[in-house]
Amino acid sequence: MSKPDSNQTTVDKGEIERHSKLTGDWWSRNGVIQALHSLNEIRVPYIANSLVLESDKVKSQQPLANKLILDIGCGGGLLSESLAKLGAIVTGVDASSTLIDLAKEHSNVDPEVAKNKPTYYCASIEEHAHKFANYYDAVVASEIIDHVANVELFLKQCVETLKPGGKIFITTPNKTRLSQFLVIFVAENVLNIIPKGIHTYDKFKSPKEVSALLQKNNCQVNSVHGLFYNPITDNWFWSYFQTLWYALEATKLC
Ligand SMILES: C[S@@+](CC[C@H](N)C(=O)[O-])C[C@H]1O[C@@H](n2cnc3c(N)ncnc32)[C@H](O)[C@@H]1O
Structure with a gap:
């Protein structure tokens, strides 16, 4: 695969700086990252159920092994x-070196994780895709597409890392006036349950736009x-409505 034009990047330096400042809050269950903690309760089974055959789910405590x-x-x-x-061989990639250092350090905390540590790299998706083309069974891009500089290039590079038949999972806010009001104004500025200034409405993408780029x-x-977050109970729910957040799954064709 040829390296993308060096003028083209998916990295928005301001975004990386803003996320790096959250390092101290990242693993705190009650801070501005709490919605990402609780999102695990719904996104982990969503990914696992899609990647694992029904017969393997009952067989194993580690359904994502290999x-x-x-x-x-x-x-x-x-x-x-x-x-x-769940047994997956995970590679975590992030453009923030501070967050990657934190991720490496934290992988020693839980003995269950320490047995099967993710491998972490500080890199952009385009740098990683250059070395790991056609490699992964799945790419998870959760709560990132609204923080990249060039979503078209970002998705292209994500797909590049997938084996044919591999799957991409995306979760992200939808681009609607209601998400602008609730995700940005209310959650960031009134309830303080999402870091202030972390989202920019112009960067939100609708499922239609993301689907077209993947196709x-x-x-x-x-x-x-559709996904819905209840800030009072700190719970995520699947929802018929995609107006606020959504989760999208796609397969790279052979
Ligand atoms: C909102 S956080 C999501 C963290 C994680 N996916 C989760 O949901 O728990 C977005 C992350 O994307 C990273 N990021 C933004 N643009 C990137 C890029 N082009 N390549 C790699 N990482 C990027 C940021 O540094 C930040 O850590």
């Missing part, structure tokens, strides 16, 4: 660790499900 998974934009490793606990990159979109 699955090569890229957690792109892994931050401090919240999702990487949960996937590793352009030889993927078939399998499903789009």
Whole structure:
């Protein structure tokens, strides 16, 4: 695979700086990252159920054993660790060196994770895709596409890392006036349950836009499900409505 034009990057330096400042809060269950902690309760089974055959689910405590998974934009490793606990061979990649240092350090905390540590790299998706083309069974891009500089290039590079038949999982806020009001104004500025200034409405993408970009990159979109977050109970739910957040799954065609 040829390296993308060096003028083209998926990294928005301001975004990386803003996320790096959250290092101290990352693993705190009650801080501004709490919604990402609780998102694990719904996104981990969502990913696992899609990657594992029904027969293997009952057989094993580690249903994702031998699955090569890229957690792109892994931050401090919240999702990487949960996937590793299910036996997956996880690679976590993030453009923030501070967060990657934190993720490496934290992988020693839980003995279950320490047995099957994710491998972490500080890199952009385009740097990683250059070395790991056609490699992964799955790429997880959870809560990142609204933070990258060039979403078209970002998705192209994610797909590049997938084996044919591999799957990409995306969770992200939808681009609607209601998400602008609730995800940005209310959650960030009124309730303080999401870091202030972390989201930019212009960067939100609708499921239609994301699906079109994936299809352009030889993927078939399998499903789009709405997600809803209740800040009072700190719980995520699947929802018929995709107006606020959504989860999308697609397969790279052979
Ligand atoms: C909101 S956090 C999501 C963390 C994690 N995926 C989760 O949901 O627990 C977004 C992360 O994406 C990283 N990031 C943004 N642009 C990136 C890029 N182009 N390549 C790699 N990482 C990137 C940021 O540094 C940040 O840690």
